[in-house]
Amino acid sequence: MGQRMKRRNMGKSKSVRALLGIGMFVGWLQTCFAADDSPKAAPINIFSPSSTPAIEISHLAVFVFCITGVVFAVVAGLLVLVIFRYRARKQDDPSEPPQVYGSNQIELAWTVIPVLIVVVLFLATARVIFAIQDAPKPASALDVTVTGHQFWWEFRYPKLGIVTANELHVPVSDPNHPTPTYLKLMSADVDHSFWVPELAGKTDLIPNRVNELWIDPLRTGVYLGQCAQFCGMEHAKMLIRVYVDTPDGFASWVNNQRQIGNQDSAAQAGRHVFETQSCINCHTVSGTVATGRFGPDLTHLMSRSTIASGIALNNEKNLHDWIKDPDHFKRGCLMPAMQLSDEQIDGIVAYLSTLR
Amino acid sequence: MADQIIAISGTLGATPTQKADATLLERIQSWVATVDHKRLGILYVVYSIFFLLVGGAEAICLRIQLAFPDNHFLEPGVFNRFFTMHGTTMVFLVGMPILFGFANYLIPLMIGARDMAFPRLNAFSFWLTAFGGLLLYFSFIGGFGLYGMGSAPDVGWFAYAPLTARAFSPGHSTDYWALALIVSGFGTLGTAINIIATILSMRCKGMTLLRMPLFAWLMLVVSGLTLITITPLTAAQIMLLIDRYLGGHFFDTQAGGSAVVWIHFFWIFGHPEVYVLVMPAFAIANEIIPVFSRKAIFGYPAMVGASICIAFVSVSVWAHHMFTVGMTSVSNAFFTLSTMLVGIPTGIKIFNWLATMWGGKIRFATPMLFCTAFLFQFLIAGLTGIMLSVSPLDWQLHNSYFVIAHFHYVLVGAVVLCIFAAIYYWYPKATGRMLSETLGKWHFWLFIIGFHITFDTMHFLGILGMPRSIYTYEPDRGWNTLNMIISIGGVIQGIAVLIFAYNLVWAYFRGRPAGNDPWDAWTLEWSTSSPPPEYNFATEPVVGSRRPLWDLKHPEDPDWRYEQ
Numbered sequence: 005m006g007q008r009m010k011r012r013n014m015g016k017s018k019s020v021r022a023l024l025g026i027g028m029f030v031g032w033l034q035t036c037f038a039a040d041d042s043p044k045a046a047p048i049n050i051f052s053p054s055s056t057p058a059i060e061i062s063h064l065a066v067f068v069f070c071i072t073g074v075v076f077a078v079v080a081g082l083l084v085l086v087i088f089r090y091r092a093r094k095q096d097d098p099s100e101p102p103q104v105y106g107s108n109q110i111e112l113a114w115t116v117i118p119v120l121i122v123v124v125l126f127l128a129t130a131r132v133i134f135a136i137q138d139a140p141k142p143a144s145a146l147d148v149t150v151t152g153h154q155f156w157w158e159f160r161y162p163k164l165g166i167v168t169a170n171e172l173h174v175p176v177s178d179p180n181h182p183t184p185t186y187l188k189l190m191s192a193d194v195d196h197s198f199w200v201p202e203l204a205g206k207t208d209l210i211p212n213r214v215n216e217l218w219i220d221p222l223r224t225g226v227y228l229g230q231c232a233q234f235c236g237m238e239h240a241k242m243l244i245r246v247y248v249d250t251p252d253g254f255a256s257w258v259n260n261q262r263q264i265g266n267q268d269s270a271a272q273a274g275r276h277v278f279e280t281q282s283c284i285n286c287h288t289v290s291g292t293v294a295t296g297r298f299g300p301d302l303t304h305l306m307s308r309s310t311i312a313s314g315i316a317l318n319n320e321k322n323l324h325d326w327i328k329d330p331d332h333f334k335r336g337c338l339m340p341a342m343q344l345s346d347e348q349i350d351g352i353v354a355y356l357s358t359l360r
Numbered sequence: 361m362a363d364q365i366i367a368i369s370g371t372l373g374a375t376p377t378q379k380a381d382a383t384l385l386e387r388i389q390s391w392v393a394t395v396d397h398k399r400l401g402i403l404y405v406v407y408s409i410f411f412l413l414v415g416g417a418e419a420i421c422l423r424i425q426l427a428f429p430d431n432h433f434l435e436p437g438v439f440n441r442f443f444t445m446h447g448t449t450m451v452f453l454v455g456m457p458i459l460f461g462f463a464n465y466l467i468p469l470m471i472g473a474r475d476m477a478f479p480r481l482n483a484f485s486f487w488l489t490a491f492g493g494l495l496l497y498f499s500f501i502g503g504f505g506l507y508g509m510g511s512a513p514d515v516g517w518f519a520y521a522p523l524t525a526r527a528f529s530p531g532h533s534t535d536y537w538a539l540a541l542i543v544s545g546f547g548t549l550g551t552a553i554n555i556i557a558t559i560l561s562m563r564c565k566g567m568t569l570l571r572m573p574l575f576a577w578l579m580l581v582v583s584g585l586t587l588i589t590i591t592p593l594t595a596a597q598i599m600l601l602i603d604r605y606l607g608g609h610f611f612d613t614q615a616g617g618s619a620v621v622w623i624h625f626f627w628i629f630g631h632p633e634v635y636v637l638v639m640p641a642f643a644i645a646n647e648i649i650p651v652f653s654r655k656a657i658f659g660y661p662a663m664v665g666a667s668i669c670i671a672f673v674s675v676s677v678w679a680h681h682m683f684t685v686g687m688t689s690v691s692n693a694f695f696t697l698s699t700m701l702v703g704i705p706t707g708i709k710i711f712n713w714l715a716t717m718w719g720g721k722i723r724f725a726t727p728m729l730f731c732t733a734f735l736f737q738f739l740i741a742g743l744t745g746i747m748l749s750v751s752p753l754d755w756q757l758h759n760s761y762f763v764i765a766h767f768h769y770v771l772v773g774a775v776v777l778c779i780f781a782a783i784y785y786w787y788p789k790a791t792g793r794m795l796s797e798t799l800g801k802w803h804f805w806l807f808i809i810g811f812h813i814t815f816d817t818m819h820f821l822g823i824l825g826m827p828r829s830i831y832t833y834e835p836d837r838g839w840n841t842l843n844m845i846i847s848i849g850g851v852i853q854g855i856a857v858l859i860f861a862y863n864l865v866w867a868y869f870r871g872r873p874a875g876n877d878p879w880d881a882w883t884l885e886w887s888t889s890s891p892p893p894e895y896n897f898a899t900e901p902v903v904g905s906r907r908p909l910w911d912l913k914h915p916e917d918p919d920w921r922y923e924q
Contacts, residue, residue: 047825049824050756065756079710090719100914119704130693132752207684231824234828237440241832335436354701
């Protein structure tokens, strides 16, 4: 009996060590990741949420991880125990071990316990599903219509008369006077998915269908996300930037966006090129003849910090390269290279630079 | 009591297979024209291993591209083709055919029959599957249609509409994808019908349904499930082709069709398909774990019941792939619950395997090493599956690398590991030679280390917001190191698979002769010679329990005394 106890203890300590090893491996991975931090943008993480839906989800996730973690520890511990305790040894006699065929009581026990775990998990989950999906929409909510395109995002603010692209501006939401943003999700072509992990889970944009998603960001800042449903060649380069502004900042952004396009005569030559080429078939600059809707609205292009759906910084050099050959940044995007001369492109860039 | 008399024939009466001096052409002809279930089984397995190497090479290319941010190893279009072909290949040209190959080879031997119920349907099904695969890969050459328009399919293995419409997928690549899967799908249906008929009507004397090896039971369940899953896929493919060529509007959203209907069709196929792939893995573990633990399987009736239960529940969980398409809260709650319920019978299986090992004398030969690792990986796969069934959490993790990690844990950690185990276990039966244990252990340890480096790390990338199907990422996203680690793990797995392939070839010529029963096992296939003669058994065996060879080897303590 004593020897038997000793053997059992040995098995346990080994299983504990195996678990410790796994924990250390995970820790090591995390330090690898931490070393990866670059000053530019903090990497996103579903466990650093800034908006009620994402916070609810991360709390639920911690709960689920704990329960599954305990199940893992118990079952994996048993497996390790069995491996070390019942492995065949050289000194064993060659006879077969006692044959056991089963036991109904034991089967019943390990059916009932998982049933109980499922009930607990399901109830916790159902609460969060209804809390997020069926949350009543307050009158103070901001409406934005998001339309997915191959391979960029169109944002329309129907009540404010604003149209913009790729960079969504929303006001920060004070928990005492919530101003959540309700996104109406649609698609102009194929399926896309709107995913900004720190603000909410993802929801798909499906042609011929309207989906809804809401966020109420509690902290100002820039939140990164991207399309999460494979949508064709440049699916990888369809980034989302959400700017969460202070109420004043948001009001002044809205004020600027509601102006028509700059009518300054400074870049007349470039404006002439822009308006006499095919640019206007796809792009809009409000207050001009450019009323195309296939591409992003350019009325306030210079108020955005990136171009090509977050792939390149919005500066003169990148604009030049982009117009000269969009494939340079985004091979397979739907904007064609227009075979313009460098002077023509310089003119267009000069004109676009006035669109603040 | 009469049927409890043990009479295993074939062992003594078997004559070694005639090796006549045939010319090369005659030999090839004998393989092409064969209707022998064993030869067809081997053809299936060889065909699948070939495509395993192809699909694996594609995966390595994908990982090289993703090892560095803003990498230019693969063009975006080529990357999209490769991940589409990797997924399609691994599911339809590796997973299904290899598991049906094992079923083909083993079921008649296990139930004491001389062949499948419909040998010529069997050959027809194999060649349909084989030509389906060739058709899919011919798209690399023939898919252009229009100049500069795609070659191989590039719409993802799930091929969500309307990306597959002609407006978004010109050329013929999507047609090759749909047609190849229709063709191989008919092959799969033929085999499934054949397996069901064989198991129901060809069992030897004394082998009641509850005395069948669990392998046969699981294959019966899988074949029934196959009939349910492949049909909606085939229907959806035909609808897609009607849309593309005959002016249909099933999925044509520009004309009022529905993209969501495709998603439903695909996952009504796709989720039970996961069980079609993983239950044969369970089947393999059910044979190997008892033999190497030297104990009877614990809870045989519970294992049968759990398998049937999984099959039933698995057809009601498909929409857990659709938590993000905008279903109502009630639907989301329903599919959360139904998905969690699958965990219960699956848990019963894991506990039964542990109980089988408990109190045994476990011999860790290579097949058992793979099966033990399978238990560990499948436990993790099941738990991450529970996490993903929590629909709010799925809203975050869906289509992220967490999901990629989860289903590779299932498809590699469970299915591929059991396939390796099965090959190490039954290769001696099929060829008469043992695979090298030394190379087997190298294969095992390298593969397991590579597996964990790759797929454990992927979970973290999902939590850090990296979506699937992207061909590149910016250097400032915080994903660089983890992606590099994943790629290194992928290369280690690749090396392990090459060792395995070498082992297969080496052992065929140089391996140690196996004898009839190298593992001291208990099911009927080990009572005949290795390789078995064309007729399998000289006379029809008669069995009295689930482990006929145990009864033969232990006349003092036969199983039939204890089985209910």
